[in-house]
Amino acid sequence: MSPFRGVVLKLLSVLLFIIMAALIKATAARIPAGEAVFFRSFFAMPVIVGWLMMRHDLSTGFRAKSPMGHVLRGIAGVASMGTGFAALGLLPLPEVTAIGYVSPLLTVLLAAALLGERLRAFRMTAVFIGLVGVMVILWPRLTLADVDRAAAIGVTLILVSSVLRALAQIQIRRLVASEQTSAIVFYFSLTATVLSLLTLPFGWVMPTAPEAVMLVAAGLIGGLAxxxxxxxxxxxxxxxxxxxEYASMIFALLIGYVVFEEVPTGTMLIGAVIVIAAGVLIIWRERQLGLRRGRAKAALTPQG
Incomplete structure (x- = not known):
């Protein structure tokens, strides 16, 4: 074990995922979300396959003991990715990032409902605090007399994406009982590529050269992350x-401000701090209880 190396790799992955999201956001005005999912998934596959080859783990990565389990994880993950990408075109990057933090909180509730995990008072309180934080972030959009319809749709999409991502996390927890992490990572990219093609009839467009470069880069960077x-x-x-994981808020604020000229509101920052605090409380409690979910976390992307 090398904790320092692990932390550095984690922070690099978080930064790369935010850069990937920024690239998707930069193309969102013209590129449909389903098409963006295809590029994100298809161009991640060569990176993942190359990684498996370097580890001499290609046969393990291709071995699926539960094909239907991978399909179910893929459906939830692709739907989460698609709705999340659509939200990026409608909301500021920091706001999408902050609202997305509700997903681990929802995972706690779904784990109790679907996996039979005990939902103790401490974790239930932390989830409630986190949901209050989300409401603080959303409150300005819920109370404006002249509601921004596009922003309202964006909020709905990222909330749906968060629920779907939580469902994907539940399915990954089931998969890790029989599947290797390398197989979960590979088959998600494969199923996401195939499933994204189902959106082809709904209006894909030919990317311009700059858009194509950004979309391919998003896939390569996502795979590396x-x-x-x-x-x-x-x-x-x-x-x-x-x-x-919450370092993503810092990266999203910096990239949002520098690249997209997005200035976060005080209300959004307060809500984000509350949600992050709730998430850290749950992490601390799970560590106290000795819960180990590293393999499940390693197989999950921010999109599902």
């Missing part, structure tokens, strides 16, 4: 690495 995330959990405990 997934590898770094997986590698991070080889060097350090999940409980140690989990809080560093």
């Amino acid at each position: 997934q590898i770094l995330l997986t590698a991070a959990y080889r060097y350090s405990e999940a409980a140690l690495l989990a809080p560093f």
Whole structure:
């Protein structure tokens, strides 16, 4: 184990995922979400396959003991990715990032409902605090007399994406009982590529040269970020690495301000701090209880 190396890899993966999201956002005005999912998934596959070859793990990555389990994870993950990408075109990057933090909180509730995990008072309180934080972020959009319809749709999309991502996390927890992390990572990219093609009749467009470069880069960077995330959990405990996920807020604020001229509101920042605090409380409690979910976390992308 090398905790410092694990933390560095985790932070690099978080940064790359935010850069990937920024690239998708930059193309969102013209490129449909389903088409963006295709580029993100298809061009991640060569990176993932190359990684498996370097680890001499190609046969393990191709071995699926539960094909239908991978399909179910793929459906939830692709739907989460698609709705999340659509939200990026309608909301500021920091706001999408902050609202997305509700997903781990929802996972706690779904794990109790679907996996039979005990939902203790401490975690239930932390989930409630996190949901209050989300409401603080959303409150200005719910109370304006002249509601921005596009922003309202964006909020709905990212909330749906968060629920779907939580469902994907539940399915991954089921998969890790029989599947290797490398297989979960590979088959998600494969199923996401195939499933995204189903959106072809709904209006794909020919990307311009700059758009094509950004979309291909998003796929390559997303694949590399997934590898770094997986590698991070080889060097350090999940409980140690989990809080560093919230560094994505810092990266989103910087990139949103510099690239998209997005200035966060005080209300959004307060809500984000509340949600992050709730997430850290849950992480701390799970560490106290000795829960280890590194393999599941290593197989999950921010999109599902």
